[in-house]
Amino acid sequence: MSEANPSSTEIRQPAPQGATRIFGSPGRYVQAAGLIDRAAEVISTLKVARCAILCSARSQRNEALRLQASLHGAGIETRIATFGGECSLREIEQQVAFLRDDTQPVDALIALGGGKTIDAGKSIAYRLQVPSIVMPTLASNDAPCSAISVIYTPEGVTESFEVFEQSPALVLVDTAIIAEAPARFLVAGIGDAMATWYEARACQRNPAGITPFGVRPTLAGTALAEVSARALFDYSTLAVQAVESRRVNEALEHIVEANTLLSGLGFESGGIAAAHAVAQAFTLLEEVDHNYLHGEMVAYGVLTQLLLEGDQTEAERVGRLFAAVGLPVNLAQLGLEATDSQSLATVVEATLGFPFIGNMPLEITAEQVQQSLLAVDQLGTRLMTELGDLPYARLHGAE
Structure with a gap:
């Protein structure tokens, strides 16, 4: 990831014959009921030692506790970053500064939550130059598997989008959590x-x-x-x-x-x-x-x-x-x-x-x-x- 910022794609027309085609996908997609309690089995394959978990305050009292228990059981340290609710550039840069201000840098970022948490997590991981791991708690949109984040203003109006060089390293979906929403x-x-x-x-x-x-x-x-x-x-x-x-x-x-x-x-x-x-x-x-x-x-x-x-x-x-x-x-x-x-x-x-x-x-x-x-x-x-x-x-x- 040599560039300081992800690209913002614009329409280019017309597309010539023989134009480039790209198929993007996460490194691995895993879906199962109860997956969060054994998430470390999959995350450990990335050889990570310390993960940041981006999630809401509500999630910190629920799913994040279960995820941390699984990771700690596998010897993986965690640091919680509280998501403010809007996938804006201001929120992204604040989280990047928070996670960089640490004597022990993280080597992966887990985005745990809904679509805006996930999009923000991908943008933050890109800027930290660490793999992104996506764990949606809702099946409300198709953000988890993409290498794209929609960026909003702090007020919630769509502003732009970012396209990353890499897709999420892992996408882990616990269908039992989806069923509870x-x-x-x-x-x-x-x-x-x-x-x-x-x-x-x-x-x-x-x-x-x-x-x-x-x-x-x-x-x-x-x-x-x-x-x-x-x-x-x-x-x-x-x-x-x-x-x-x-x-x-x-x-x-x-x-x-x-x-x-x-x-x-x-x-x-x-x-x-x-x-x-x-x-x-x-x-x-x-x-x-x-x-x-x-x-x-x-x-x-x-x-x-x-x-x-x-x-x-x-x-x-x-x-x-x-x-x-x-x-x-x-x-x-x-x-x-x-x-x-x-x-x-x-x-x-x-x-x-x-x-x-x-x-x-x-x-x-x-x-x-x-x-x-x-x-x-x-x-x-x-x-x-x-x-x-x-x-x-x-x-x-x-x-």
């Missing part, structure tokens, strides 16, 4: 993961489409994205039921893998497009950003992208699944109104300004984005009339 987080992960296939499909259809690595999509990344979507259609409902009962079953194992591994590798090596453009645009609206999860915003983005592409059949199919598991399918379920022209204008402008909107295989105009946002609202409202909104209401405590 509120079902809303797993459901949000389903929204984030579903985007992976449709965005990868768009990048493949566009001869100039590129991945976050700044290169052409790989067949492998696109294939994994498609497998992820297939698993979501087949197992999501059963997996959500399992989490609502706080138990691990085969459906949950499949969905955790789809949300975490398949989606993570699929978006990174297959590409992103309009679904995430819409989701990141929603973060500019304080009332949405502060009350809804990334995957919930992405879910609305998926439906918007499908209607931008004119794929009404697939929008119906995806919308029905989203409604069945409790993802937002109309603007009201994101705390917005179709008549709020100012908020819609903000979303439209930011969508068109997203770095990877050019991956769409057709020209996108502001009018098309606005029409599609409103068409999703109409579709979702109709689905709610047909199917009811009980799953959404249950997840959001509005029964």
